[in-house]
Amino acid sequence: MVTADDSETIYVVPVRRVRECIDKLLSRDTHPYFVAYLYLRSLAGRKGSIAGLRPEWTELGKLLAVPGGPPRKPYLRPFWMGERKAGQEWLNENLAGSFAPSSLREVPSRVVETDARGRFNLRPNHDELARTHLLFDAPLPALAVAGFMFRDFGFVALSHPGPEELVEVFRHEYGYDEQSEFDQLYETSWSGQAGPWFEPAEGMMP
Numbered sequence: 001m002v003t004a005d006d007s008e009t010i011y012v013v014p015v016r017r018v019r020e021c022i023d024k025l026l027s028r029d030t031h032p033y034f035v036a037y038l039y040l041r042s043l044a045g046r047k048g049s050i051a052g053l054r055p056e057w058t059e060l061g062k063l064l065a066v067p068g069g070p071p072r073k074p075y076l077r078p079f080w081m082g083e084r085k086a087g088q089e090w091l092n093e094n095l096a097g098s099f100a101p102s103s104l105r106e107v108p109s110r111v112v113e114t115d116a117r118g119r120f121n122l123r124p125n126h127d128e129l130a131r132t133h134l135l136f137d138a139p140l141p142a143l144a145v146a147g148f149m150f151r152d153f154g155f156v157a158l159s160h161p162g163p164e165e166l167v168e169v170f171r172h173e174y175g176y177d178e179q180s181e182f183d184q185l186y187e188t189s190w191s192g193q194a195g196p197w198f199e200p201a202e203g204m205m206p
Contacts, residue, residue, distance in 0.1 A: 010154040011161055011198035013147050020192050021147035025078040026089060031134040033108040034079045035064070036099045038145075038174065040112060040120055045175015050122035052115075057095040063149060064091065078148055081136075107133050127184040135185065142186035146170035147197070154201050163190065163197045 039060045044050045064075035073090035080089055091098060101114035111129045113121050123129055131137060146166045155161055155169070167188055176182040 008156050008158055009160075010156055010201040012154055012201045013151055013166070013197060014199045016193075017147050017197060018151040021144040021151075022076070022078045024141060024144045024192060025148065026080060026084070028138065028140075029081040029136055030079040030140065031081055031107060031136075032077060032079050033105075033111075034130070034134045034140075035077050036060070037108070037111055037126075037130055037134060038149075039063075040122060041126075041176075042174045044122055045173075045177075050124075050126065051119075053120040053122070055099070055120060057099055060099075061095050064095075127181040131184045139183075139185055139187040141190065142167050142170060142182075142188050143190050143197070144192075145186070155198065160196065161198050166197055 036055075040053055040055060043053045043055060047053065061075055064077060066074070066076040069076060069090045070087045073087065073092050075091040075093075075095065077089055077091050097103065101118050101120070104112070104114060110133045111123060111126055113123060115121065131139070143163055143166060146169070150166065150169065155165070157165070171177075171182060
């Protein structure tokens with residue numbers, strides 16, 4: 001539970017914005033493995049190293065869980081390439097099996113690798129490799145990624161936050177301390193609807 005004192009307000013990303021973010025991400029080509037790479041990048045940021053990463057895929061599951069999906073497919077992955085069949089953006093319950101070292105395919109293995117102990121390593125210059133092999137040299141809209149990943153989070157602030165604050169939180173939480181790495185993978189302009197990116201949360205008491 002997010003808490004705030006009497007001078008602060010808890011803000012959330014509106015549902016309409018989240019839907020817009022999902023639509024924008026699915027409207028472009030992105031390798032489906034990008035969601036796993038993004039999670040591994042967050043682990044590397046927390047660990048302070050791109051080597052020896054031990055993912056807990058249930059942690060990623062909490063970030064991807066969306067109600068209303070197909071039976072036994074509780075996770076929404078808003079990244080796809082090419083034509084999608086109905087429901088193809090939804091993942092089944094076994095994330096650990098989907099992203100296990102034994103399931104690592106040719107294209108993702110150009111960006112990440114595993115060792116004999118089943119740990120993951122991001123390859124040197126992984127941001128450049130991810131841009132080439134996972135994003136096809138087209139940076140992702142940072143606001144769309146952040147809006148989806150933080151859709152269930154409350155933001156405590158003294159005044160109404162804007163899109164810049166959302167991107168800044170995304171950068172911090174996912175370990176993008178280097179501007180050059182962030183710029184390889186994301187662009188911060190927005191071509192979607194105008195209007196606020198946050199609204200006061202309902203049902204969250206300070």
